[in-house]
Amino acid sequence: MSKSEQLSDSEKEVVAVTKHGQATIPKRFRDKLGIDAPGKVLFRETDDGTVIVEHVRSPSEMRGFATRSDARTDTPATELLRKKREQDRDEREAQFSSENE
Known part of the structure; x- marks a missing residue:
């Protein structure tokens, strides 16, 4: 697990990036986004340059989506x-x- 440094702002956290470009997503952010390991995330850049990380649902999470009453x-x-x-x-x-x- 990579070492992390807590910043004063509770919504920020610095994590180490390995030479292979790997970083550990802090547990509190994984919990907040609903990311389980193994899993996938989507990195998306907005028009203003902000990078957003989103949880990508697995096929098993999507199963039955069309049969839900709201869909x-x-x-x-x-x-x-x-x-x-x-x-x-x-x-x-x-x-x-x-x-x-």
Whole structure:
């Protein structure tokens, strides 16, 4: 396990990086993100240069996702696509009409 140095800010922690680019994610951050070993994380950079670390769910964690009540829909996919196309068309038309004024 890498040695870490606590900073005064409770949301920061310095960890060592090995010559192979490996770093240990501190336990409190693993717990906060729900990361179990072995596991995966996603490093994402925002437009302003901030780097965000996110937990990547395993296939077993995703199992049954579509059957959960908050993920269900009684609307057929074709109708959802039709509504999305109409919405996109309306947005394009509004954009072009405001540019031509």
